[in-house]
Amino acid sequence: MTWSQMQPLLEQACIETLIMVGWSTLIAVAGGLPLGILLVLTDRHGLLQNTVVNKVIGQIVNVGRSMPFIILMVALTSFTRWVTGTSIGSEAAIVPLAISGIPFFARLVETAVREVDHGLVEAVQAMGGNTWTIVRKVLVPEALPSLIASTTTTVIALIGYSAMAGAVGGGGLGDFAVRYGYQRFDSELMWITVAILAVVISLIQFAGDFAARALHRRGARSGPGPTLRFLKAKDPAAGDVGKVA
Amino acid sequence: MITTSGLTKIYRAHRSSGREVTALDGVDLHVREGEVYGVIGQSGAGKSSLIRCVNLLERPTAGTVTVAGRDLTALAGRGPRAGRELRQARSRIGMVFQHFNLLSSRTVQDNVELPLEILGKSGKERSRKALELLDLVGLADKAKSYPAQLSGGQKQRVGIARALAGDPKVLLSDEATSALDPETTRSILQLLRDLNRQLGLTVLLITHEMDVVKQICDSAALMDRGRIVESGTVSDLLATPGSELASALFPVGGEASGDDRTVLDVTFHGDSATQPVISQLSRTYNIDISILGAAIDTVGGLQVGRMRIELPGRYEDNVVPIGFLREQGLQLDVLDREQPVLVKEAAK
Ligand SMILES: Nc1ncnc2c1ncn2[C@@H]1O[C@H](COP(=O)(O)OP(=O)(O)OP(=O)(O)O)[C@@H](O)[C@H]1O
Ligand SMILES: [Mg+2]
Numbered sequence: 165m166t167w168s169q170m171q172p173l174l175e176q177a178c179i180e181t182l183i184m185v186g187w188s189t190l191i192a193v194a195g196g197l198p199l200g201i202l203l204v205l206t207d208r209h210g211l212l213q214n215t216v217v218n219k220v221i222g223q224i225v226n227v228g229r230s231m232p233f234i235i236l237m238v239a240l241t242s243f244t245r246w247v248t249g250t251s252i253g254s255e256a257a258i259v260p261l262a263i264s265g266i267p268f269f270a271r272l273v274e275t276a277v278r279e280v281d282h283g284l285v286e287a288v289q290a291m292g293g294n295t296w297t298i299v300r301k302v303l304v305p306e307a308l309p310s311l312i313a314s315t316t317t318t319v320i321a322l323i324g325y326s327a328m329a330g331a332v333g334g335g336g337l338g339d340f341a342v343r344y345g346y347q348r349f350d351s352e353l354m355w356i357t358v359a360i361l362a363v364v365i366s367l368i369q370f371a372g373d374f375a376a377r378a379l380h381r382r383g384a385r386s387g388p389g390p391t392l393r394f395l396k397a398k399d400p401a402a403g404d405v406g407k408v409a
Numbered sequence: 410m411i412t413t414s415g416l417t418k419i420y421r422a423h424r425s426s427g428r429e430v431t432a433l434d435g436v437d438l439h440v441r442e443g444e445v446y447g448v449i450g451q452s453g454a455g456k457s458s459l460i461r462c463v464n465l466l467e468r469p470t471a472g473t474v475t476v477a478g479r480d481l482t483a484l485a486g487r488g489p490r491a492g493r494e495l496r497q498a499r500s501r502i503g504m505v506f507q508h509f510n511l512l513s514s515r516t517v518q519d520n521v522e523l524p525l526e527i528l529g530k531s532g533k534e535r536s537r538k539a540l541e542l543l544d545l546v547g548l549a550d551k552a553k554s555y556p557a558q559l560s561g562g563q564k565q566r567v568g569i570a571r572a573l574a575g576d577p578k579v580l581l582s583d584e585a586t587s588a589l590d591p592e593t594t595r596s597i598l599q600l601l602r603d604l605n606r607q608l609g610l611t612v613l614l615i616t617h618e619m620d621v622v623k624q625i626c627d628s629a630a631l632m633d634r635g636r637i638v639e640s641g642t643v644s645d646l647l648a649t650p651g652s653e654l655a656s657a658l659f660p661v662g663g664e665a666s667g668d669d670r671t672v673l674d675v676t677f678h679g680d681s682a683t684q685p686v687i688s689q690l691s692r693t694y695n696i697d698i699s700i701l702g703a704a705i706d707t708v709g710g711l712q713v714g715r716m717r718i719e720l721p722g723r724y725e726d727n728v729v730p731i732g733f734l735r736e737q738g739l740q741l742d743v744l745d746r747e748q749p750v751l752v753k754e755a756a757k
Binding site: 287289 | 464466490491496497498499500502504506508510511512513514515523524526527528571574575581
């Protein structure tokens with residue numbers, strides 16, 4: 165196959181992957197974020213302590229997390245057809261991808277939210293804030309750097325799953341690699357796919373790390389960076405001598 | 410302003426297991442409007458439990474809490490969640506924390522605005538109030554900084570500004586200076602004192618440092634194993650013979666030089682501080698008085714002196730000179746050699 169023949173196919177595959185991963189990430193975040201937060205809130209000593217709800221959600225998430233994607237996809241065939249009207253193509257692949265992404269992301273959210281200092285929650289309670297205020301103004305913003313890192317991890321996992329989905333009729337880069345690279349023994353094509361995936365994954369990881377670090381730096385509890393520490397040393401405890409006017 | 414009666418808090422480790430910790434055991438506390446009230450006690454005495462029960466961050470097992478005439482325990486409702494009325498009442502009680510508890514994701518100004526957001530104030534009003542408060546605590550220039558860029562003392566100033574955002578009548582402070590160095594501690598205490606005077610703010614503070622009580626408290630209570638064992642205004646406590654708080658607030662050292670000696674702690678305050686009583690005593694009864702230790706200090710804004718003196722002879726031999734000192738209006742504590750603790754005058 166020549167490059168001019170290949171190029172539109174490759175472009176198409178990239179777009180399909182983008183659609184599958186993009187939509188499923190969106191749904192995984194939209195579903196996993198509340199579930200993860202709920203797991204923390206309903207836990208023992210949580211703000212909405214509720215053992216039954218906690219156990220039920222926890223169990224669902226556990227099963228979803230440990231189910232091999234390929235099996236989940238097959239098992240969900242009729243559900244997928246009910247939702248999208250078809251069980252093949254990238255659109256159909258979004259359904260199992262999103263469903264496996266939700267518990268995956270929920271667990272990561274749970275870990276991130278659990279790490280928020282309980283003192284902050286208490287401070288807002290003492291101000292008269294309700295649970296919803298605490299979620300919106302404390303838990304999510306304070307966990308944001310970790311939540312971004314979790315999203316990155318989820319996107320990368322979903323790219324992996326989407327390749328599997330592609331292999332069974334989902335389209336995208338996985339489908340492309342299997343169809344042209346594996347079945348036609350065109351190793352050049354396969355390596356191009358691998359390279360594209362490697363570049364895409366690296367870019368996503370880099371962007372995610374960058375965003376998380378940028379947010380974390382301004383909020384680091386451990387103190388300012390070297391520049392600021394240097395500035396502060398010249399101006400010892402500037403505000404500590406201030407008095408009530 | 411703050412009254413607790415029969416306040417009891419029992420922590421249960423697990424609902425099923427029998428292990429229980431009685432952190433508060435029938436605490437009756439009365440904080441008057443406009444005063445700075447210090448609660449002091451050893452680690453585990455129940456101080457934090459007490460202050461957390463005042464705004465019901467911790468649900469008391471029994472007893473009532475009244476703040477500014479409102480019975481908060483009645484507002485609490487049954488479930489673990491705080492209802493609207495309790496949340497409203499809380500917004501009128503400021504709280505500052507040992508570890509500041511500032512949101513790292515928000516700037517200093519946005520941290521101070523948070524309580525105002527909860528109160529539903531408009532953006533303009535919020536920023537006006539926040540900047541005004543930051544100015545009050547001396548941090549106007551740090552409004553756009555993040556907490557991570559501030560020193561501990563500055564963070565606590567932000568914490569105080571935030572606590573004042575809802576125009577509270579009452580400020581609760583749990584070890585607000587325990588994470589700070591001595592100098593910063595002094596400046597934060599001074600700030601609290603100024604706020605107390607200027608805004609008429611009632612301050613209930615928890616501490617394990619006597620110096621804190623000494624510097625800013627009008628009244629104090631000593632807690633031990635979930636109970637208040639002593640309480641009162643600082644000047645009353647200092648005038649109470651054998652008061653543990655008074656001697657802790659104002660310690661004098663010195664050991665008796667042998668048997669057959671009487672050791673007295675003499676506390677001077679008010680007019681008695683200016684009388685030359687010791688030389689009079691020595692001249693009148695022709696006895697040699699050794700001074701074992703002495704200190705003068707300002708406690709709760711009062712000039713107080715305390716001196717530990719030693720008279721020759723046993724207590725029985727010194728009844729007359731001791732009577733003389735008491736006649737001069739001095740407060741005496743006789744130290745018993747057998748019992749190292751202060752012996753109450755009344756018990757003699
Ligand atoms: N959430 C809790 N669950 C179980 N026990 C608790 C809890 N909080 C406090 N306690 C126990 O209650 C007692 C009083 O604790 P509290 O924190 O009120 O003491 P404190 O006087 O503030 O001590 P410190 O000076 O160390 O802060 C302690 O024995 C403590 O172990
Ligand atoms: Mg404590």
